[in-house]
Amino acid sequence: MRRVVCRYHCGVCGGHFSSLNGFAAHRAGEHGAGDRHCIEPLDDARFAELTENGLCAMYAVEQVGIVVWTLAADLQRARERSGGSERAAFGVAMDREAA
Numbered sequence: 001m002r003r004v005v006c007r008y009h010c011g012v013c014g015g016h017f018s019s020l021n022g023f024a025a026h027r028a029g030e031h032g033a034g035d036r037h038c039i040e041p042l043d044d045a046r047f048a049e050l051t052e053n054g055l056c057a058m059y060a061v062e063q064v065g066i067v068v069w070t071l072a073a074d075l076q077r078a079r080e081r082s083g084g085s086e087r088a089a090f091g092v093a094m095d096r097e098a099a
């Protein structure tokens with residue numbers, strides 16, 4: 001079975017993100033002003049869980065069962081593109097591997 005993979009890993013908070021947009025949105029504060037920090041996606045409605053059973057291969061030992069975050073707006077767009085089916089949006093490769 002194919003897992004959703006962490007593509008943008010935050011080395012500061014250890015957060016896992018599927019998109020650069022999502023990663024960028026969770027970093028707040030001004031560059032160089034000393035107040036750069038991470039927003040906890042759980043506490044911010046802009047973020048949505050893409051999966052609770054993702055894979056992060058950022059370190060020597062892979063982590064599985066991690067939450068991979070994306071932007072709620074991006075997830076919504078992906079669902080609309082696929083006719084409302086999350087499985088169609090993210091499960092295409094999974095279906096091929098299972099066949």
Ligand SMILES: [Zn+2]
Binds near residue numbers: 010011012013026
């Ligand atoms: Zn972070």
Ligand SMILES: [Zn+2]
Binds near residue numbers: 008009014015056
């Ligand atoms: Zn990660």
